[in-house]
Amino acid sequence: MKEITTSRGDGVRITLSEEELRRDIVAGSEDAARKGKIDPLSEAEIDYLAEIFMLPGRTVSVEPGREVVVSDDGAALMPSWGRPSAGHAIPISDHQAILMYERVYGGDTAGLGFPDYSYKPVKSTIGYARSHYKTISMLTTVPLVYGSQPNMGMYYHPTGPVESPSDYFSKYEFDKAWALQEEAAERMRGDVLDVAENLYEVGCEAMNLDTSGSAGDADFWGCLNVVEDIKEQCPGMPVEMGMAGEMIMGMHGKLTHGGERLAGMYPHQQAVVAEKAGVDVFGVAVNSNTGKSTPYNLARTVTFMKATSDAVSIPVHANSGMGVGGMPMTLLPPITDSTRCAKALVEIGKADGL
Amino acid sequence: MGGVRTAGDLVAWMQFTRKMKIDTAKAYVADRLNLKVSDLTDETVMNQVRAEKGIGSVIPDHIEYTGIAAKTKVARLLDIKIHSVDLYEQHLRG
Numbered sequence: 001m002k003e004i005t006t007s008r009g010d011g012v013r014i015t016l017s018e019e020e021l022r023r024d025i026v027a028g029s030e031d032a033a034r035k036g037k038i039d040p041l042s043e044a045e046i047d048y049l050a051e052i053f054m055l056p057g058r059t060v061s062v063e064p065g066r067e068v069v070v071s072d073d074g075a076a077l078m079p080s081w082g083r084p085s086a087g088h089a090i091p092i093s094d095h096q097a098i099l100m101y102e103r104v105y106g107g108d109t110a111g112l113g114f115p116d117y118s119y120k121p122v123k124s125t126i127g128y129a130r131s132h133y134k135t136i137s138m139l140t141t142v143p144l145v146y147g148s149q150p151n152m153g154m155y156y157h158p159t160g161p162v163e164s165p166s167d168y169f170s171k172y173e174f175d176k177a178w179a180l181q182e183e184a185a186e187r188m189r190g191d192v193l194d195v196a197e198n199l200y201e202v203g204c205e206a207m208n209l210d211t212s213g214s215a216g217d218a219d220f221w222g223c224l225n226v227v228e229d230i231k232e233q234c235p236g237m238p239v240e241m242g243m244a245g246e247m248i249m250g251m252h253g254k255l256t257h258g259g260e261r262l263a264g265m266y267p268h269q270q271a272v273v274a275e276k277a278g279v280d281v282f283g284v285a286v287n288s289n290t291g292k293s294t295p296y297n298l299a300r301t302v303t304f305m306k307a308t309s310d311a312v313s314i315p316v317h318a319n320s321g322m323g324v325g326g327m328p329m330t331l332l333p334p335i336t337d338s339t340r341c342a343k344a345l346v347e348i349g350k351a352d353g354l
Numbered sequence: 355m356g357g358v359r360t361a362g363d364l365v366a367w368m369q370f371t372r373k374m375k376i377d378t379a380k381a382y383v384a385d386r387l388n389l390k391v392s393d394l395t396d397e398t399v400m401n402q403v404r405a406e407k408g409i410g411s412v413i414p415d416h417i418e419y420t421g422i423a424a425k426t427k428v429a430r431l432l433d434i435k436i437h438s439v440d441l442y443e444q445h446l447r448g
Contacts (some may be wrong), residue, residue, distance in 0.1 A: 069376070138421050142366065
């Protein structure tokens with residue numbers, strides 16, 4: 001009986017029989033279908049996904065003609081960002097890192113950002129962001145996308161000016177807790193717009209709101225609102241919105257956008273409201289279960305990805321790596337998994353990019 | 355898609371500036387370059403096309419167009435608005 005080597009969501013290598021492989025794929029797809037109220041993978045898609053895992057090579061790739069583009073949340077800056085965290089210890093600047101990403105690694109786009117990767121600190125160092133963006137954009141040929149995380153949670157005490165709503169939820173003071181979330185969202189919205197306007201002045205080609213919705217539905221609400229602001233104040237500047245997770249947590253519960261309640265939305269629903277707000281490229285995030293196999297996690301992701309791609313007319317990129325997009329929760333992504341995830345997300349999930 | 359080694363950046367520009375899905379973006383770029391879609395990921399074909407069009411390359415002999423000069427040509431070739439290019443041209447005009 002053939003044994004297939006794969007991994008678990010925590011990165012540990014495991015082996016599965018063909019029967020176990022197929023069982024996990026079916027279970028993952030059915031879980032996504034049940035939670036998202038979407039179609040599960042068809043028998044043919046299940047068979048194909050199983051084949052992908054059974055391919056003999058350590059790395060796999062898409063069939064010719066199915067290539068897609070990549071966007072990132074700072075991947076282009078990994079060589080230079082290693083310095084602050086003492087990771088890579090390579091004496092290289094952001095400029096050099098991005099040009100290497102463009103001309104050596106062949107990235108289709110390049111992400112620029114600040115090492116403290118949230119919009120709140122970027123606002124404080126906007127001069128640094130402007131000068132970096134202006135200089136590097138004169139050198140790059142690929143789209144240079146300025147990315148950061150809205151991270152509404154940073155606006156709560158002790159890192160921000162707004163009291164924590166948790167303190168009021170515990171006392172059943174819901175009106176106060178809701179009001180605090182809305183205040184944090186409005187402050188976040190203002191900061192993101194301020195950064196966007198400043199970068200637009202120096203020729204910003206596109207913005208990325210990475211991990212939108214990380215602090216729940218108020219965070220997502222703030223992000224949708226700021227997309228509309230950016231479209232109005234920075235005409236023609238594309239906005240990429242990458243999500244934080246597969247479901248919008250209802251930390252508030254009552255916020256809507258365009259008449260749609262945001263709490264509880266899954267990727268195919270998130271993409272629809274994002275498209276209506278004016279988002280140009282939408283990034284799907286589906287969480288990996290560290291206790292389940294990668295085939296299970298990838299089947300869940302591909303099921304959500306397919307539904308999302310079908311739901312909107314804008315390009316949809318799959319976020320894949322470090323616990324999302326089928327990938328195990330590890331700092332160093334195993335290439336056996338990353339290439340299989342990429343192949344499945346494109347060929348079955350109909351991703352327009354990664 | 356290989357970025358400036360092939361046509362990945364061009365396809366990405368169409369996704370970001372015109373919200374095109376991947377197949378639509380590839381078809382548009384191929385049409386603008388008078389190529390087949392399959393040529394867009396052919397390094398040999400695209401190396402020559404990029405040199406002829408002056409839209410940037412990774413081959414040292416063709417390095418004369420990079421950065422803002424290449425992006426200016428990309429914007430004209432694809433009939434898209436690239437904000438850094440528009441701002442640069444605005445600055446040139448004083």
